[in-house]
Amino acid sequence: MSLTIYINKLNKSETDLITSQFLLEITYTCIKYKYIDHIKKEKRKSMKVAQHTTYNKNNITLNITEIAKPSITDKQVLVKVTAAGVNPLDNMISRGEVKMIVPYKLPQTAGNEVVGIVESIGKKVNNFQVGDRVFGRLPLDHIGAFAEYVAVDSQALAKVSDYLSDEEAAAVPLTALTIMQALDLMGAQAGKTIFISGGTGGVGGMAIPIAKAKGLKVITNGSGDSAERVLSLGADRFIDYKTEDYTKTVSQVDYVLDTLGGAETEKQMSIMKKGGHLVSLRAMPNGAFAKRMNLPKWKQIILGLAGHKFDKMAEKYGVRYHFIFVESNGAQLQEVADLFSKLEIKPSIDTVYPFEEVNSALDKVANGRSRGKTVLSFKK
Numbered sequence: 001m002s003l004t005i006y007i008n009k010l011n012k013s014e015t016d017l018i019t020s021q022f023l024l025e026i027t028y029t030c031i032k033y034k035y036i037d038h039i040k041k042e043k044r045k046s047m048k049v050a051q052h053t054t055y056n057k058n059n060i061t062l063n064i065t066e067i068a069k070p071s072i073t074d075k076q077v078l079v080k081v082t083a084a085g086v087n088p089l090d091n092m093i094s095r096g097e098v099k100m101i102v103p104y105k106l107p108q109t110a111g112n113e114v115v116g117i118v119e120s121i122g123k124k125v126n127n128f129q130v131g132d133r134v135f136g137r138l139p140l141d142h143i144g145a146f147a148e149y150v151a152v153d154s155q156a157l158a159k160v161s162d163y164l165s166d167e168e169a170a171a172v173p174l175t176a177l178t179i180m181q182a183l184d185l186m187g188a189q190a191g192k193t194i195f196i197s198g199g200t201g202g203v204g205g206m207a208i209p210i211a212k213a214k215g216l217k218v219i220t221n222g223s224g225d226s227a228e229r230v231l232s233l234g235a236d237r238f239i240d241y242k243t244e245d246y247t248k249t250v251s252q253v254d255y256v257l258d259t260l261g262g263a264e265t266e267k268q269m270s271i272m273k274k275g276g277h278l279v280s281l282r283a284m285p286n287g288a289f290a291k292r293m294n295l296p297k298w299k300q301i302i303l304g305l306a307g308h309k310f311d312k313m314a315e316k317y318g319v320r321y322h323f324i325f326v327e328s329n330g331a332q333l334q335e336v337a338d339l340f341s342k343l344e345i346k347p348s349i350d351t352v353y354p355f356e357e358v359n360s361a362l363d364k365v366a367n368g369r370s371r372g373k374t375v376l377s378f379k380k
Contacts, residue, residue, distance in 0.1 A: 047148035055096030070151035083166040084145040085113030111145025156328035161341035171347035171373035186277040190215025192254035200226035274318035348372030
């Protein structure tokens with residue numbers, strides 16, 4: 001019996017009942033799928049992040065949670081994160097060691113170096129388009145690279161060169177900008193000499209070609225088995241620290257980039273010309289640094305006391321001592337990116353962790369077991 005003949009044989013009450021049940025079923029199905037669609041939309045509005053939730057010297061663990069996906073201002077871009085660099089700075093923030101410089105309000109999404117794809121742009125952004133692959137050191141007061149999305153001021157970003165993978169690109173911003181800003185702080189001039197300590201490390205590997213591009217004569221030291229690689233980057237002179245004491249064979253240096261700290265800081269001052277400039281990445285901040293960062297007067301006094309030892313040391317040798325805390329600068333980063341693209345310089349990568357293993361990555365960095373950059377990947 002066909003469905004039509006069967007329905008025609010039903011009385012009115014039976015037909016009404018079937019119609020009501022049918023309409024009820026349709027209504028239920030519509031509500032069900034509308035609810036599911038609503039849940040999916042709500043899920044798209046949220047994102048996974050790893051956050052600092054406490055300042056604790058003995059616990060650097062971040063909390064993985066979900067928060068609202070950020071909206072952007074007219075001058076920002078929304079970046080879908082593909083990779084993020086993991087740095088000692090991230091652990092320093094967890095321990096509360098940079099509260100004096102940047103007092104983050106907790107909870108704070110972690111991460112300072114970001115790589116990703118531009119998903120949307122603000123009305124006043126004209127230096128990027130949707131789909132551009134970008135990277136950057138996030139602004140000090142707006143960090144948050146350990147997240148699926150980040151809203152960033154477009155002036156903090158640069159375009160990633162095609163020859164770099166996302167993971168390799170994540171190793172560039174913080175180090176490259178540190179070097180650029182250190183050279184600016186020194187007032188480095190072409191034709192003068194710079195000593196870069198620990199030139200065989202990750203910082204040296206980037207500092208040497210940047211310094212050469214600025215017209216400087218470069219002297220560096222490190223392990224002898226890396227001499228050929230370092231000289232190929234453009235170093236004018238390489239010193240094997242195992243066989244030669246640079247304090248006895250190097251003198252009259254105009255600038256020093258101190259990547260080692262400790263006792264090496266004073267040793268490096270001893271090889272400098274009077275009036276030379278040393279920028280340390282590892283020693284202590286001082287009063288001049290606090291003033292440059294526009295910190296409150298009371299912080300300037302405290303940091304002045306903290307860095308007094310190094311100011312006195314510099315005075316003894318007739319040189320200038322500077323401490324640096326790198327800031328975001330897309331234009332400087334683009335300059336480095338273009339230089340590195342010509343030379344096809346690739347940073348060394350140690351380990352790539354999936355985002356969900358962020359705490360393992362931080363532990364690796366904290367325990368000094370890295371030979372190259374540790375990176376988080378957000379790729380599924």
